[in-house]
Amino acid sequence: MVGTFCPPHAGHHHLVRTAEDRCEALTVLVCTAAGELVAARTRARWMAEVHPRARVVRSVRSVRTGGRVDAVFTSERHGDPLARAFGAEHVCVDAERALFPVSAAAVRKDPVGCWDFLEQPVRGWLTRRVAVLGADPAATTPARALAERYQRRGGVWAGTRWVPRCERAREEHAARTGAPVLFCAAGTARAARHLWLLAGPQEGGLPDHGRKVVLRGAGPAGMLGAAVDAVDTFLGESWGLDEPPGGRW
Known part of the structure; x- marks a missing residue:
């Protein structure tokens, strides 16, 4: 999985858990972003706390040196190019946001309205x-x-x-x-x-x-x-x- 997770929400966590159920090993890459207001290390710490079974990294090099990549899980229908970059299959999960109608942009705009979609580490920070x-x-x-x-x-x-x-x-x-x-x-x-x-x-x-x-x-x-x-x-x-x-x- 690749994402900025700024901040992580229930949709992200559903995606991680779906991937964990289908994979022998899961790596979650937390990307940096220009002008980011929440440091990548903080977002990575949040993801690692909620998903202790996953390997959470902040470097593409860490992903590539961790063994072959068989599948890339996203919630975007246009995730095929990303999967091809890893030489992997694209697995799309709940692209319509039917199970968890939330996005990181929505959380940033209205944290209170999205409170129920947030896990404890993010709530504590907010x-x-x-x-x-x-x-x-x-x-x-x-x-x-x-x-x-x-x-x-x-x-x-x-x-x-x-x-x-x-x-x-x-x-x-x-x-x-x-x-x-x-x-x-x-x-x-x-x-x-x-x-x-x-x-x-x-x-x-x-x-x-x-x-x-x-x-x-x-x-x-x-x-x-x-x-x-x-x-x-x-x-x-x-x-x-x-x-x-x-x-x-």
């Missing part, structure tokens, strides 16, 4: 991490309330989670298995976050990364409303998967 910075309960209470507010929206947001401070392992698990946004109660500004909600005086200093929003409002309800507005605005902006210069991958 999840927008929002930290409420302040001393307890100024951080913990809003983080929990924000998660509950988004859960009530239903759909993909029903799995929204929040995590207490200083629990990195729990945070990573929640990011990989939850909704597109994760709320974190933060006592310090050391960890990397996409958005910081400043809930009170910051004795430990301000974060030097990510966007910062000072929460202001009349009482807890007003501050929660301000926080939801800030998060919604942030989620409505770019997710870092815009089309690269020169066109589609």
